[in-house]
Amino acid sequence: MKTDDVDLSIPMLPDMELTATTVAESLGAFIGLEATKIDEVKMALIEACINAFEHSRSHERRIDLSFKISDKALTITISDGGDGFNMDDALRRIEEKRDKGEKRGWGLTLIAELMDEVDIASSPSGTLVKMSKYR
C-alpha cells in the first residue's frame, strides 16, 4: 500500500454508498478536481457500490475501497469479495432487458460515461472496479 492512499471499508447497508462519496469529495477537492468532475466521480462511485450491494453475493457483506490521489488524477478501486460476473453475459442481459422495455441496466454504462478510465476485473473471488478521473 502506498503511503498516500486512503482506504475505507463499508458495510453493504442502505445509503452506505454516500459515506464513500464523502471521501471521494474531500479527496477530489484536495487534488483540485473541479466541482463538476467531483460530482461525476460521486455518481459513478454510487453505481459501483450499489452494484456490489445488489449483485455481488458477498458473504462478508463489506466493500473495500481504496482512493489513490496524485496531482493528475483520483483513482478509486472498489472490491466486493463477491462471486463475480461475466461481462459479456451481463451486457447481453442488459440488451435483452432494454428490448423488453425494462428500465434497469444503466449502472455500468454510467460508470463508463462519467469516468475517464474504467477497468473491471471480475472473478469467482470478487469484482474489482478501478476507475479514474483526471484533473
Added chain:
Amino acid sequence: MSTESIPVTVNGKVAIVTAPGYVNEKSAEAISEECSGLINDGVSLVLIDMRDCRMVNSVGVAIIIEIIEVLDEQGGSLSFCRLSETIAKTFQIMGLKELAGMYSDQEEALAALAAA
C-alpha cells in the same frame, strides 16, 4: 434514513414535486406514490423541481422513467427543472432527455406547460 416526505404543491394544472437530496430506490418510490395519488386526483402534468437534489442513482431514475410512462398513458407528462450539470448528464445518458421536459427553473417550466 427516516421515511422521506415529498413536498407537493399545485400550480393550476401542474403539480410541482420537490425531489429530495438523493434520488435512490426508496425516495423514487416515494415520488412514485405521490404521483399515483396525483393521477388519481386527475393531475397528469407533473414538474419535479430538482433544486435540492445533489445525487441520483440508476435504480431511482429507472423508477422515475416508469412514472413518465404512466403519466404519458394519462395524456400527461413529466418535466424537470433546476438540474445540476451532472444530473443532467446522467439523465441524458439514460435517455430521459427524450422522455421528459427539462427547464432551467419553475417559471420557465410552468410557462411551457401552460402553452402546451
